[in-house]
Amino acid sequence: MNQTPPTQNLRSGAMSADLAKSGQRTVSAPLGHALVEAAQQDERIVGLSADLAKYTDLHIFRDAMPERFYQIGMAEQALVGAATGLAMEGYVPFASTYSVFATRRAYDFLLLDIAEANLNVNLVCALPGLTTGYGPSHAATDDLAILRAVPNLTIVDPCDAIDIQQAVPQLAASEGPTYLRLLRGKVPAVLDEYDYTFELGKAKLLRDGADVLVVSSGLMTERVLDAAKELEKDGIGVAVLHSPTIKPFDEQALLAQLGKGRLVLTAENHSVVGGLFDTVARTVASHGLGEKITPIALPDEFLEAGALPTLNDRYGVSTEAIVERVRGLL
Numbered sequence: 001m002n003q004t005p006p007t008q009n010l011r012s013g014a015m016s017a018d019l020a021k022s023g024q025r026t027v028s029a030p031l032g033h034a035l036v037e038a039a040q041q042d043e044r045i046v047g048l049s050a051d052l053a054k055y056t057d058l059h060i061f062r063d064a065m066p067e068r069f070y071q072i073g074m075a076e077q078a079l080v081g082a083a084t085g086l087a088m089e090g091y092v093p094f095a096s097t098y099s100v101f102a103t104r105r106a107y108d109f110l111l112l113d114i115a116e117a118n119l120n121v122n123l124v125c126a127l128p129g130l131t132t133g134y135g136p137s138h139a140a141t142d143d144l145a146i147l148r149a150v151p152n153l154t155i156v157d158p159c160d161a162i163d164i165q166q167a168v169p170q171l172a173a174s175e176g177p178t179y180l181r182l183l184r185g186k187v188p189a190v191l192d193e194y195d196y197t198f199e200l201g202k203a204k205l206l207r208d209g210a211d212v213l214v215v216s217s218g219l220m221t222e223r224v225l226d227a228a229k230e231l232e233k234d235g236i237g238v239a240v241l242h243s244p245t246i247k248p249f250d251e252q253a254l255l256a257q258l259g260k261g262r263l264v265l266t267a268e269n270h271s272v273v274g275g276l277f278d279t280v281a282r283t284v285a286s287h288g289l290g291e292k293i294t295p296i297a298l299p300d301e302f303l304e305a306g307a308l309p310t311l312n313d314r315y316g317v318s319t320e321a322i323v324e325r326v327r328g329l330l
Contacts, residue, residue: 019131019183019185019186019187019188019219020186020187020188021188024188025188025189026161026186026187026188026189027161027165027186027187027189028185028186028187029057029059029060029184029185029187030057030161030164030165030183030187031056031057031058031060031124031164031168031182031184032057032058032059032060032061033060033165034164034165034168034169035047035058035060035061035094035168036060036061036064036065037168037169038168038169038172039061039065039068041169042092042172044090044091044092045068045091045092045093045094045172046068046069046070046086046091046092046093046094047061047062047065047068047069047070047093047094047095047096048069048070048071048072048079048082048083048086048093048094048095048096049062049069049070049071049072049079049095049096049097050072050073050074050075050076050078050079050095050096050097050101051071051072051073051074052096052097052098052126053069053071053096055098055126055184056096056097056098056124056125056126056182056184057096057126057182057184057185058094058096058124061094070082070086076097076101076102076105076106077105077106077108077109079095079097079106080095080102080106080109080110080113080114080121080123081109081113082095083095083114083121083123084109084113084114084117084119084121087114087119087120087121088117088119092120092122092172093120093121093122094122094124094168094171094172095121095122095123095124096123096124096125096126096182097123097125097126098125098126098127098138098140099125099126099127099128099140099143099181099182100127100137100138100139100140100143101125102123102125102143102179103125103140103142103143103146103147104146107146110123110147110150110153110177111150114177115150115151115152115153115176115177116151116152118152118175118176118177119176119177120172120174120175120176120177121177121178122171122172122177122178122179122180123177123178123179123180124180124182125140125143125179125180125181125182126182126183126184127139127140128140128143128157128181128182128183128218128269128270129141129143129181129218129219129268129269129270129298130269130298130303130308130311130312130315130317131183131219131269131308132308133305133306133307133308133311134305135302135303135304135305136302136303139303140181141270141271141298141303142270142271142273142274143179143181143270144157144246144268144270144274144275144276145270145271145273145274145275145278146274147179147247148246148247148274148275148278148279152176152177153176153177153178153179153247154171154174154176154177154178154179154200154201154245154247154248155178155179155181155245155246155247156171156178156179156180156181156200156244156245156246157181157217157218157243157244157245157246157268157269157276158180158181158182158183158198158218158244159190159191159216159217159218159219159220159221159222159242159244160183160187160188160189160190160191160219160221160222161183161187161188161189162189162190162191162192162196162198163191163198163244164180164182164183164187166197166198167180167198167200167244170198170199170200171200174200181218183219188222190221190222190225191206191221191242194206194207194225196242198244200245201245201248201250202245202250202253203215203241203242203243203244203245203249203250203253203254204241204242204253205239205240205241205242205253205257206221206225206240206241206242207225207228207238207239207240208237208239209228209236209237209238209239209240209262210237210260210262211236211237211238211262211263211330212231212236212237212238212239212262212263212264212265212326212330213238213239213241213257213258213260213262213263213264213265214228214238214239214240214241214264214265214266214267214296215241215243215254215257215264215265215266215267215276215280216240216241216242216243216266216267216268216276217242217243217244217246217267217268217269217276218244218268218269218270219269220267220268220269220296220317221240221242221244221267223267223317223318223319223322224238224240224267224322225240226319227319227322227323227326228240230319230323231323231326231327234327236326236327236330238326239257239262241253241254241257243276246275246276246279247279249279249283251283251287254280254283254284255283255287255289258284258289258291259289259291263294263326263329263330264291264292264293264294265293265294265295265296265325265326265329266280266293266294266295266296266297267296267297267317267322268295268296268297268298269298269317270297270298271297271298271299271300272295272297272298272299272300273300275297276297277293277295277297280293281293294329296316296317296321296322296325297317298315298317299315303315
């Protein structure tokens with residue numbers, strides 16, 4: 001693991017920002033290194049990119065195993081089609097691009113070529129939700145809403161480098177297609193401090209609390225954990241249920257935490273429409289429960305372009321905004 005220099009400030013450019021806080025422990029390119037390690041154990045694993053290997057950390061795999069890497073070019077439909085052919089021949093492809101391109105441009109190929117045939121194709125896609133300042137053309141605020149209705153598809157929204165590293169071999173070993181919302185570059189390492197291990201399809205209670213329950217996924221889990229520590233200073237106990245697998249959703253883990261008289265919220269790096277909030281609310285309604293669920297999520301609108309710290313505050317998904325939201329609801 002690499003230590004982020006204490007003097008480093010939070011940086012934000014148009015395309016990407018350093019998601020790590022100053023002095024935070026990070027792992028560089030966790031996907032790339034985990035994929036190389038998995039491929040050393042499984043000769044079926046291959047990597048593909050739509051001309052974005054450097055920006056999805058797949059360049060690590062490309063440089064380590066060039067004979068097992070395919071550069072498809074800026075053609076996402078061809079990327080998915082090539083991955084389909086490789087899977088049909090017994091390979092285990094990991095195909096990388098940006099989330100917006102995989103979901104919006106190649107959806108029909110993903111649905112009918114991969115999902116209908118239940119092929120073991122793993123899409124690892126960068127810039128999920130609000131992780132770029134480029135606005136609607138690159139911010140995949142709708143990817144979960146698009147993909148949750150795809151039969152056979154497993155969807156993973158990792159919190160940190162620990163989630164990504166541990167998810168890769170499990171995705172390779174699982175039957176059927178998967179979609180992982182990729183955090184790239186120097187990715188924070190958070191969850192190993194909570195006696196946590198990733199299990200595909202499982203949610204984990206990271207901390208308990210008597211007053212508030214937050215069901216979270218993706219990078220929002222780290223922000224919720226930080227918010228919980230801040231609220232604890234006010235005597236507010238916050239439980240955090242981390243759900244890295246959006247589909248299939250771990251209903252039993254959620255149900256075990258309900259009915260305790262707590263304020264219940266969801267927190268996600270996605271539009272309030274079609275993501276974790278809808279998943280949790282659907283679970284609650286289908287079991288006939290009367291719990292009120294309050295979402296912390298991106299709004300149902302096209303996001304502005306700009307610096308990420310400013311946008312996170314504007315749209316209510318920063319740690320500070322979470323703290324104030326909970327205080328206002330209690």
